[in-house]
Amino acid sequence: MKLLAIDTTGQTASAALAEDGVLLAEYTINHKMTHSQTIMPMIEAITKSIELDLSMLDYIACACGPGSFTGLRIGAATAKGMALGLCVPVVAVPTLDALAYNIFSTDAVLCPIMDARRQQVYTAFYQWQGQKLCRLTEYAALSIQEVIKKAEAFEKVIFLGDGAAVYKKLLLEQSSFFIAPLHCCLQRAASVAAAAMDCIAEGKAIKGSDMELIYLRKPQAQREREARMGKEE
Numbered sequence: 656m657k658l659l660a661i662d663t664t665g666q667t668a669s670a671a672l673a674e675d676g677v678l679l680a681e682y683t684i685n686h687k688m689t690h691s692q693t694i695m696p697m698i699e700a701i702t703k704s705i706e707l708d709l710s711m712l713d714y715i716a717c718a719c720g721p722g723s724f725t726g727l728r729i730g731a732a733t734a735k736g737m738a739l740g741l742c743v744p745v746v747a748v749p750t751l752d753a754l755a756y757n758i759f760s761t762d763a764v765l766c767p768i769m770d771a772r773r774q775q776v777y778t779a780f781y782q783w784q785g786q787k788l789c790r791l792t793e794y795a796a797l798s799i800q801e802v803i804k805k806a807e808a809f810e811k812v813i814f815l816g817d818g819a820a821v822y823k824k825l826l827l828e829q830s831s832f833f834i835a836p837l838h839c840c841l842q843r844a845a846s847v848a849a850a851a852m853d854c855i856a857e858g859k860a861i862k863g864s865d866m867e868l869i870y871l872r873k874p875q876a877q878r879e880r881e882a883r884m885g886k887e888e
Contacts, residue, residue: 656855657707658714659698659737660848663690663730664722664750665769665817670697671844672705676852680705681845690729698733712743714860716851718842719747720869721777721794722769727868738863745863746851754816755781755788756846757839763811764791768818771796776818777871778802780809788850796871799825806832815840 662669668690669683682697702709717734720727738745754767761783768776775798780791792805799822806812807829814826815835826832834840854860 656713657711658716658746658848658851658855659701659709659712660716660748660844660851661694661698661730661733662718662750662753662842662844662847663694663726663733664718664720665726665842666723667817667842668693668697669842669844669847670694670701671848672701672707673845673848673852678845678848681843683841683843685841690726694729694733709737709741712737712741714744714746714851714855715741715863716746716748716847716854717866718750718753718847719866720750721771721796721871722750724870727870731866731868735863735866744860745866746854746860747866748847748850748854749794749869750842751777751779751794751816752781752788752790753847753850754842755779755790756850757815757843758813758835759783761813763813763833764806764809766802766806766812766814767816768799768802768814768822769816770818770821771872774798775872776802776816776822778816778818780805780812788853794869794871803829817841 657674660671667685671681672679680701751767755765765781768778775796779794813833
């Protein structure tokens with residue numbers, strides 16, 4: 656089984672290729688350029704490096720949010736377009752789930768936090784139970800103070816995601832809070848692939864046209880429009 660995974664939901668853009676449970680290639684960049692400029696060249700670089708004919712793919716996995724509205728749409732368009740052209744199913748992997756897959760075999764609670772701007776983060780809490788990653792809470796857009804309050808209910812919490820760097824000083828004021836090291840902290844397509852394999856085993860692959868994105872918040876343009884309308888009233 657050959658699976659191409661992509662993640663463009665945050666500042667990091669990442670693509671990976673896995674075959675029969677083995678990671679063959681991963682390309683990740685976290686620097687300035689927009690995902691519309693990077694994701695297809697990254698996929699092309701991977702396929703050339705391992706001499707892969709894209710027609711041999713069995714699945715395309717895509718991080719489906721929450722995250723950057725523009726990044727989400729770029730990733731979804733890429734995954735849907737390739738799936739349609741190649742006639743293969745898509746596996747939609749929530750970004751927070753994929754982030755939690757960065758860390759394995761710990762008794763600590765995992766808390767991915769993605770910087771959502773406007774003093775909020777996208778987050779959920781997770782814990783490994785044997786070989787299975789279990790989500791303990793719903794996906795949510797919360798203030799960092801709300802996240803800290805929820806995290807205090809657990810004995811030990813590891814934070815990861817780009818929000819962990821933004822709020823590192825505040826988080827480390829708690830002795831039971833820890834920040835994941837840099838190689839575990841940001842989005843990785845390899846983690847999307849790992850999560851996708853579990854989804855495939857559970858029969859969760861879908862048609863590209865059925866893929867839905869997780870936003871959690873309204874687009875900024877819509878929020879601003881509603882604010883203007885409210886003032887006019």
